[in-house]
Amino acid sequence: MKKVKEVNEARSPKGGKGSSSTKLIGKLIGSAIVLVVAIGLFLTFFVTKIDNGNVGVVYKISGGVQDEMLAQGWHIILPTERVIEYPVRTQTVSYDGLAVATVDGKALSMPVSLNYHVDPEKASAVYKKFGNVSIEDLQAGYIQSRSQDALRQVVSQYTVIETFGEKTGEIKNGTLERLAADLENIGIIIEDVIVNPPQPDEETQKAIDERVKATQNLERTKTDKEIAKQEAERKVIEAEGEKKANEIRSKSLTPEIIQEKLIEKWDGKQPITIGGDGVIVDFKQTEE
Known part of the structure; x- marks a missing residue:
């Protein structure tokens, strides 16, 4: 039994290299955990993020609300400051x-x-x-x-x-x-x-309907009057045009033109009776 104990102690000597490595790794892991916790605490208490579409209003314990505001993004703040986000988008x-x-x-x-x-x-x-x-x-x-x-x-x-x-x-x-x-x-x-x-309530709706109906009747009356006015103006213009045309024709009907028109309509038979009193016009007669 004594020999077995001595062999085990020889395999795991106190203060050997294996024990030192384990302690070093443990210290490194512990330091990393502390660092991560420290970074987390720093981000939690000393860093703030302003979301897109917002601005950050800064309130200081010693100075109250600050006029300068924080834009969107990450910002470092002090423990004595508090940031309130306000939306500035529509x-x-x-x-x-x-x-x-x-x-x-x-x-x-x-x-x-x-x-x-x-x-x-x-x-x-x-x-x-x-x-x-x-x-x-x-x-x-x-x-x-x-x-x-x-x-x-x-x-x-x-x-x-x-x-x-x-x-x-x-x-x-x-x-x-x-x-x-x-x-x-x-x-x-x-x-x-x-x-x-x-x-609208029933009373208001009734008043609206009556107003709409009256407006439609008024517009219809205005339309009818406008049509009648345009028709009257058209007839006056046509009458004036006809009158002027008659005046022009009357002035242009000289004896020569009348005789020429009669000749154009003559069918070649003589004499031609014109009028109701038996007046005979002889086209062979020469002008005096």
Whole structure:
């Protein structure tokens, strides 16, 4: 037994090369793990990425919101800084119905859609005004209320019939102009506004139908009058032309031409009786 123990100790000597290599590999693996963890922590707490279509608003504990913003891409930040992303690409929001009233007192609910974006140069101003509010909350709150106010001011200048009819284009343009001027100063750019006519109730629909029918009758009357006028003018022109033609023919009928016409129509028989009193014209007679 003693000999076997001595042989085993000889095969695995203490402090040999095998033991040193194992310890070295272990240290390297441990160092690599520490390095990876350190890089991960650095990326987590000191590096931020701004996605495409966004800008980063920087908030410093010591200085508040900074005017300079971060563009898309990777950025190194300090532990005392916080970055809030704001989308600056075009956003579309729709409101099912904004409550308004016409100049003749008709209450309506009008669907409205907006295309807008946050001005990249003023994203920090938007954050300063509204704080850490998401773009969705901004749409459902401030933007909706300003849209309703702009539409209300415009619609109040038109009657209910005009709102459903020929003035819809003016209502859209007026709302776009007012809303754009209202929101541009705080950094929200309105690109387009779509104002859809509301769903009319039975009374309003009846008034619209009567208005359409009256307009059609008026247009038909105007068309009939125009046709009659053109026909009368045509007859006057034809009559004047006929009168002038008769005058020209009358002036051109000299005795010589009359005699020539009679000769052209003469069939060669003599004498030729012309008139009802038995007047005989002898074409052999020479002129005096």
